[in-house]
Amino acid sequence: HQGRILMDGGVVDPLPVKILFERGMDRVISFNLNKYSFDRPMKRHDQIEVLTATFYLMMRFLGDRDYGPKVFQIAPHFSMYPHQALDFLDIKTNITAGTEAMDLCEKELLAWLEE
Helix, strand or coil: CCCEEEHHHHHHHCCCCCHHHCCCCCEEEEEEECCCCCCCCCCCCCCCCCCCCHHHHHHHHHHHHHHHHHHEECCCCCCCCHHHHHCCCCCCHHHHHHHHHHHCCCCHHHHHHCC
């Protein structure tokens, strides 16, 4: 843009929760909307799928490394919506997948909150 290269903020800080801890939060619940799912084999080994898997793993790793048990990461399964793999603005699909993910991890999340 105007002679500059612009990147998504997720490239620099894929799990931007540091400011929450700086402001006194003890724990954070995060949603990984990367939309890559390891519950299925790679259908194609193209650049998009490899990058998507890489960003998913990077977010999980950085969250675990930097914040450990202070961050509960929820990764909705988007494999049921493969045609929307990179559509982060599809709010309805994101909310549906997020709700399904919350339902699946409800017991684990409640146990984490009670620790």
